[in-house]
Amino acid sequence: MRIRVEDLTKRFGSNVALDKVTFEVPSGSVYGFVGPNGAGKTTAIRIMAGLEGPDSGTVLYDDLSAVEYPEKARRFVGFMPDTLADSKDIRVWEYLDFFARACGLAGKEKEKALIRAGELTNLDNLSGRFLCELSKGMKQQVSLARILLHEPSVLLLDEPAAGLDPRARAELRESLRSLAADGRTMLISSHILAELEDLVDGVVIIEKGKISACGELSEIRNRSASGECRALLTFSSDAASFAGKVEALCPGKSVKVHSPRQLLLILDSEEEYFSAMAKIFQAGLPVTALSRPDCGLEGVFMEKTKGEVQ
Ligand SMILES: Nc1ncnc2c1ncn2[C@@H]1O[C@H](COP(=O)(O)OP(=O)(O)OP(=O)(O)O)[C@@H](O)[C@H]1O
Ligand SMILES: [Mg+2]
Numbered sequence: 001m002r003i004r005v006e007d008l009t010k011r012f013g014s015n016v017a018l019d020k021v022t023f024e025v026p027s028g029s030v031y032g033f034v035g036p037n038g039a040g041k042t043t044a045i046r047i048m049a050g051l052e053g054p055d056s057g058t059v060l061y062d063d064l065s066a067v068e069y070p071e072k073a074r075r076f077v078g079f080m081p082d083t084l085a086d087s088k089d090i091r092v093w094e095y096l097d098f099f100a101r102a103c104g105l106a107g108k109e110k111e112k113a114l115i116r117a118g119e120l121t122n123l124d125n126l127s128g129r130f131l132c133e134l135s136k137g138m139k140q141q142v143s144l145a146r147i148l149l150h151e152p153s154v155l156l157l158d159e160p161a162a163g164l165d166p167r168a169r170a171e172l173r174e175s176l177r178s179l180a181a182d183g184r185t186m187l188i189s190s191h192i193l194a195e196l197e198d199l200v201d202g203v204v205i206i207e208k209g210k211i212s213a214c215g216e217l218s219e220i221r222n223r224s225a226s227g228e229c230r231a232l233l234t235f236s237s238d239a240a241s242f243a244g245k246v247e248a249l250c251p252g253k254s255v256k257v258h259s260p261r262q263l264l265l266i267l268d269s270e271e272e273y274f275s276a277m278a279k280i281f282q283a284g285l286p287v288t289a290l291s292r293p294d295c296g297l298e299g300v301f302m303e304k305t306k307g308e309v310q
Pocket of ligand 2: 041042043082158
């Protein structure tokens with residue numbers, strides 16, 4: 001099922017959380033939804049899940065509008081929020097059973113759905129545990145199992161890997177991989193592009209409520225030469241004063257002052273580039289523009305990113 005978001009605008013008072021957001025996720029693709037804190041990821045995903053209305057614009061699943069028909073959309077969309085409601089006296093199986101019944105499942109059909117969702121998320125050992133006793137990673141498994149009960153063909157996951165340790169992250173990744181292999185269309189939000197890189201087919205980058213880049217990763221990879229990658233970082237003030245910080249974030253890499261406001265960072269590979277950008281992004285350095293002067297990526301993907309930090 002194809003996802004198409006068109007001109008989505010959402011305001012909270014005078015704050016424009018989403019500003020004419022448009023992007024598409026092809027049917028059966030897994031896309032990352034990446035941007036800094038406050039970029040508008042959760043707002044967009046909640047609207048896409050039919051939980052909130054936009055001020056204008058629409059969300060189409062194939063030809064069905066989730067804005068006009070949110071109840072219909074919810075039948076085939078699975079939305080995993082960034083936190084799981086922490087009910088005190090409820091066990092995992094009771095929680096999932098409740099949601100299975102809420103989805104209208106009963107009898108053998110319900111049992112099958114519970115077993116299938118449990119298998120997909122490795123819940124075997126957890127079903128008798130109380131929700132409030134679970135670790136963050138375990139809660140994420142339960143949360144994922146819950147949204148799989150009604151066999152959605154579209155999954156919208158809001159920061160599923162946030163706060164997970166490396167093992168839990170790897171396990172989650174495995175679950176997501178098998179879900180993707182079944183042909184589901186998935187949008188997975190994260191702050192960190194590198195975290196999603198080997199899971200996603202494409203990426204949508206959002207900054208301050210605006211889409212700054214959107215596209216297939218394979219296309220981007222094919223168009224970029226292997227080997228050295230140069231990143232030109234433009235700062236809001238004196239670039240030289242940030243050189244030390246960039247060097248510390250990218251040890252052993254060449255960092256040169258290119259102009260009073262620009263630093264040139266030279267990296268050895270595409271992987272290093274993504275990981276360096278993620279670190280610089282996360283460190284909150286006041287980068288106002290980012291370009292790839294000689295990596296053959298002009299007109300594509302990251303060079304469109306302004307790297308604006310909230
Ligand atoms: N219910 C709300 N009321 C008022 N403002 C809101 C509300 N929800 C979101 N916002 C604002 O909308 C903007 C986008 O927030 P949103 O939660 O969508 O960002 P995000 O990309 O998910 O961020 P994070 O990475 O921190 O989860 C922010 O400026 C936020 O303050
Ligand atoms: Mg969010």
